[in-house]
Every structure is written in structure tokens, then in C-alpha cells.
Amino acid sequence: MDKVAFIFAGQGAQYAGMGKELADNIEASKKIFEEADKALGFEISKLCFEGPKENLDKTENTQPAVLTTSIAALKALEEKGIKPDFTAGLSLGEYSALVCSGVLNFSDAVKLVRKRGRFMQEAVPEGVGTMAAILGLSSEDVREICREASSLGIVEPANFNCPGQIVIGGEIEAVKAASEKAKEKGAKVMPLSVSAPFHTSMLKPAADKLEEELKNIELGNVKTPIITNVTADYVGSTEEVKELLKKQVMSSVLWENTIKRMLDDGVDTFIELGPGKVLSGFVKKIDRKVKVVNIEDMKSLEKAVETLNSQER
Template identity: 35%
Template sequence: MKNLVLMFPGQGSQAVGMGCDLVAADPTMRATYAEASEVLGFDLKGLCSEGPMERLSRTDLTQPTLLAASVGMFRILERDGLRFDVAIGHSLGEFTALVATGAVAFEDALRVVRRRGQEMLRAAEANPGGMAAVLGLDDPVVEELCDGVDGVWPANFNSPGQVVVSGTRPALETLSERACAAGAKRVVRLPVSGAFHSPLIESALEPLREEFERVEWRTPDPAFFSGCTVRYEATGFGRLLQTQLVSPVRFSQSVKTLYEQGYDSFLEVGPGGVLTGLVKRIEPRAQTARVSDMETLQAVRDDGRYLEVM
């Protein structure tokens, strides 16, 4: 399919059982989980199948596990004839997008993402905070509200009327009150362990800089589109991924930009289906599909538009 954007989800899409039906049914998925388990030093399939959710949601475990699950699903599609033009990811999903475009080896990405989760957890413990989704306000209104409250920042511009903010707990309380007074439908606190994509986790940057410098980065092919800079990026991934940690994810702007450039089909690959729902709200005219389990994989195979006969 021409004009196809591949999308990879980030933290928050994890669930007990993710990828397990594909592991049981597909040798490519089994091989991917086995490879990841060897690199990471723990039983990935066991964690995904048994959880518990509390352990699966630990950011140092969530991140490499989600990466492996999404890469496994991508490898199945690639084997079956998938061709795409651009890859994007939501936060952590950018690492998966870089694997899919050949910019980084899967093994290197696993190691970096495991370290990323560990350092983010340390930073969050040193500077406690949280995140909240503000629903029903335009982006500029939320940005203005954040400017008026010390210790809170926009973190994810997800779709029209949905902006996630990060900050200290007192700042989030103040922001929530002011957002509701400004007409927000509601403000929902998210079950996360820190104020990600904000200056509160800056202490993670230096140890990760050294980790990123050890990675062999390559030019992506197909193209990689950054949700941090809202443009195509072909070099400087170590610096970009550092910046991404303390900068907002501009997913809504990224989808709009790609659609305006003629990319009208978006395929989400990975657990859940969050990004597919966001794209439908951002650009209702776009064609969307997802692969997150055996059922949705078969639907994409039956569709006939995404996979080329090899």
C-alpha cells in the first residue's frame, strides 16, 4: 500500500496477555520473545502471560516488554509482505519505529530501552510527580494554563481536546482546578510513576547520553518521522531521544502534518489500539487499521490492502 504510515504505541498500552496468542500461533513472534528474553535476562513470555499488572507496569520492565511485543508483531507483518513509507511512534514507540526502519538493531534498542526505563524510574523517585489528561480544552488553552502554574508542563498533545500534562502533585491539583474552571470536561490522573516528558526527570539525561553514544545508529529506510520535532529525522538519534524525554510528544501535530503531505493510511502495530483511536479523532478522513493480536492480524491479512504477495 502506498502512502502508509506505521505507528507504534508507547507506555500505557501494556496489558497482561499481550502478544501471547501470537506467541502460541506464530514462530516469528516466539523467536522475537526468545531473543528479547535472552538480551534482557528475564522471561518475557512469562511476564506478559502471568503479570501481575503491577509488575508489568513497572516502567523499567514495561518499556522493553512493549518494544519486544511491537517488534514481534512488526516482524510478522514484514514477513507477510508489509511495505510502508513512514514510521512514527508515541514516546517509547519511537524506539520501535527506529527498529522498523533499520536505524537501530533490535538488540541495541532493547538494552537502551531497559536502561531508559531504569533511569526514568530513578529520576521519578528523586523528583516525585505525576501526569493527568485534560479533556475538552484546546491545546493553546492548556498551554496557557500550564504557563500560569509553577511545576506543570504539557507532556502529550494526543488529539483535539486531549492534552496530557506532567508536574508535581500540588501543581497538578492546581492545574486541574483551573482547567475545570476554564471549561474542561474533566481532568483524569494517570496511573504512572513519574512526571514524564517534563523537566522533573532531567536527571535521567546524563546517564542515558552515555548509553546512546554506544549505539550504532544508521540512516532509517523507510523514513522516520519524529513526534518530538514534528519532522523527518535521519541523524542525531541519541540527542533526539534525550530531548524527547523532557519534551512534549506532539502526536496530534505529527498526524496532521503527515496527512497534509498525502499520507492517508495509518496502521498501528503493537498492544492495544490507543493510537488508532487518536488518529480517528485527529483526522476522520484517514484510513486506519491495527495489529495487536491474532484477530486483528487476520483482519489485516484479509483486508488485502496492506500486505503484498511475495
């Protein structure tokens, strides 16, 4: 192996039962769930392990639940002696990457993302905003359809996930108009069941509230190079982090360029930590030749360790 990147899942990957096997079998993972329960003042562990789904899917619960499961998976892998050369996370996953990098303390992070989830939920009244995935168009085409539809309201690119998959968000009528324009250009459009148009300028109220919360958070130094969603470039110093996290809530997630940057810097193995395999799919669409493994339970952990040990580092 040349270089390894740890990448962390975002919101939408959650499911009832996530993290339970790791907590049942690995002491370091179990301790993360216990730490989260204590920090939050309620049993997020029980919500992760048992659901119910409707509670797990509430944004203010989803965000700490996914973060906790992701860091539990990280601790399981660290016990195997595997460390990253680089790290990044998609949207919410960037907070897991910051914990991995040593910038954020886990207890602070889990409390912060619960508030972040609430702020994002409250930023736009229900029934005002929406999101849609545009499949099959270039980033230039998507920017163009957003510009054309913006006479009807706010509509912006929210996530550049991988080639041919870009998510847009904004006010309902404008998103519908942009979606129709995308179909005219031959794209497939998938409306997303979300509570707000995340990563658009409509989330500025959430960004402002998050900025206030971040004032109370003490940050550590960057120990593992981390690439941020906002710029698809490395975080140069701790001083940049709070402003980047504020911007991240209301800016496009540049995930495709984040992965390309790591590929350019010699990463040949990506390890997705946390629930699901969404990011693994994105990476494969960006470069089919790289090695991608995910870790979310004991079977995937064992398979990942076996795969990594079979390659010489």
C-alpha cells in the same frame, strides 16, 4: 491506498497475555521474544504472556515488554509482505519505530529501553510529581493554564495526543492548580496513575543518564522515513537520533502534529502495531476519514491483512 504509516504504541498499553498468540503461531514473532529474553537475561516473554500485572506495570519492565510485543507484531506483518512508507511511535513507541526504520538493532533497543524505564522511574522521587489528562481545551489554553500555575512549581504540557486531549505533568501542587484552572475553563480532568511526570523538564536526570548509554549504541541508516516526537518532523540523518532521544524524555510529545504531518504527506492508512488501540483512537480524532487498523494478535492480524489487501496500493 496511497501511503501507509506504521505507528507504535507507548507505555500504558500493556496487558498480561500480549504477544502470546503471535509467538505461538508465527515463527518470526516467536524469534523476537526469544531474542529479547536472551538480550535481557530473563524471560520478558513469560512476563508478557502471563504477567503478573504488577510486575508488568513496573516501568523498567513495561518498556521492553511493549517494545518486544510491537516488534513481534511488525515481524508478523512483514511476513505478509506489507511495508510502511513512513513510521512513528508515541514516546516509548519511537524506539519501535527506530527498529522498524532500520536505525536501531532490536537487541540494542530492548536493553536500552529497559534502562530508559529505570532512569525515568528514578529521576523524580515518589510523591513529588504527577500527570493529568486535560480533555476539551486547545493547546493554547493548556499552555496558558500551565503558565498561570507555574508559580506553585513545575507544570508543563507533556503529550499533545489529539484535538482536545493534552496531558500535563510536573510537581503535584502545580499540576493540581493547573487542573483546577482547566476545570474553570470547562475542561474535564483525569489524574493519571503514573510514577513520574514523564516528558517534562523534571526528567532531565533520566535524559542525562540516557545520553551516556546512547554513546555505546551503534546506529544504522534511516531506511524508512521516521517522524520524531520532539519536532513532529522527519529525522534527517542518523547523526540526529541520539540527541533527539535524549530530548524526547524531557520534552513534549507532539503526537497530533506527527499524525498531521503524515496526513499532509499522503498517508491514508495507519497500522498500529503492538498492544491496544490507543493510537488508533487518537488518529481517528485527528482525521475520521483515514483507514486505521491495529495488530496485536492473530484475529487483528488477519483482519488487518484482509482490509489492506482489499485496497489497491
